[in-house]
Amino acid sequence: MGGGLHGKVVEELGREISAGLHPPGTVLRIDEMERRFGISRSVAREVVRTLASIQLVMSRKRVGVVVRPRAEWNAFDPVLIRWLLSVDREAQLRTLAELRTAVEPVAASAAARNASDEQAAHLVGLAERMVATARAGDLAQFVDADCAFHRAVLGASGNPMFAQLHEVVGEVLRWRTGHGLMPSHPRPVAVRLHCEIAECVRSGDGARAEEAMRELVAEALEGTIALLGEPAAAES
Amino acid sequence: MGGGLHGKVVEELGREISAGLHPPGTVLRIDEMERRFGISRSVAREVVRTLASIQLVMSRKRVGVVVRPRAEWNAFDPVLIRWLLSVDREAQLRTLAELRTAVEPVAASAAARNASDEQAAHLVGLAERMVATARAGDLAQFVDADCAFHRAVLGASGNPMFAQLHEVVGEVLRWRTGHGLMPSHPRPVAVRLHCEIAECVRSGDGARAEEAMRELVAEALEGTIALLGEPAAAES
């Protein structure tokens, strides 16, 4: 990613911190980092700046670089999301799936209000592609179309924050396929709902688009949670 | 914020970029920054690293520091949110209000499932405080309690991403009061809904908590949009 040395060190240290090595309160000293990674002061400091920007650490004079409590980490930073996925994939996916459940219905409603004709047409095309690939049993192509569909909805919502969640949704969708949740032939009801959403967006029916999307993500979340095991229920 | 020179320069350059000065594609050169702000290479480079981490810029060898298209900016980074609020407060608030509308009902549902007894009790206490301050007509105290209430719900959801949105919600809530949207005495129906949510969370009734929260944010969004004027989502 980040080209050179800087990127590699950020990656390694960031992973360690998000993995819970160096628990909150730990102080890392810059000259320690220099020796450990064999880097110069400048690079070490830039690494700290990058991690500080994700709110993983905070640097204080006369003290060092202290690891912040994880409640303060920028949970929406794509880099951190990636690190946390590699640390505890299931927990992070539960978090992401829940976020998706919350956002997509409202995004669909907004898309029905704001989508341009082009965007709506594109959406319909993607829905048709889902029908075709589902019928053909081409799972890989189907998932690609699925991701593109949800990305298009989020983008057409006109809300930049919604739009940026397409990677989150993609991550959840792609993971589902890799774990046999989705049968070799996608469930017909899901395909139908995608088509309905596309049609509602085209016709500007926000309420129905929202309702259809809610049905879709509810089903998806149900399956995801089942696959992930118990939601870590407080009382048994 | 950021202690010294670095923080000031990040703040100034970041504001300029998010304001649309330096449109996407613009190249800023590091030595140019050094002269402009009277800073050394180290500081300039760290500033670039920080802005790059927010995805506002991307630095390429032999070219310079290029401003990225705004669709790629980390719209969830608190710093960027703050900058965008100061650039176009209304547009950003519309975005944030919509996000809130999406997330809070699901967060309430999750809170009903996951909240500890302490958290539930705290929530009920905050609801009672809202009743008291509303009755007394103490608007400032009421808004504080309102923010604390929503923060508590988001926190009790057990979803770190939801929890982190408390600042977003706080921003929307506090802004509403400053613009006469909320009458000097808060609407009784809103107060009642807060109480209902608290009670549902305590009793573990996720479905009703979600429904009550949906009613609450729907009303709030309606008022906010009316106050902000037409959605006018046409512009880029």
Next chain:
DNA sequence: CCTAGGCAATAAGTATGACTTTACAAGGGC
């Protein structure tokens, strides 16, 4: 004995200059 205030040590912050790497672009060979 306990508090206030100053002193010194420490680690981050800033500055500077030399050197390396890489990607773009122009010019020459096929």
Next chain:
DNA sequence: GCCCTTGTAAAGTCATACTTATTGCCTAGG
């Protein structure tokens, strides 16, 4: 006209010296 070489501009890295602010200690005063 196309591809490959080569020069160069700008970021990337390194080493070092110096500045600043904070913390913890130690002494003086109550």
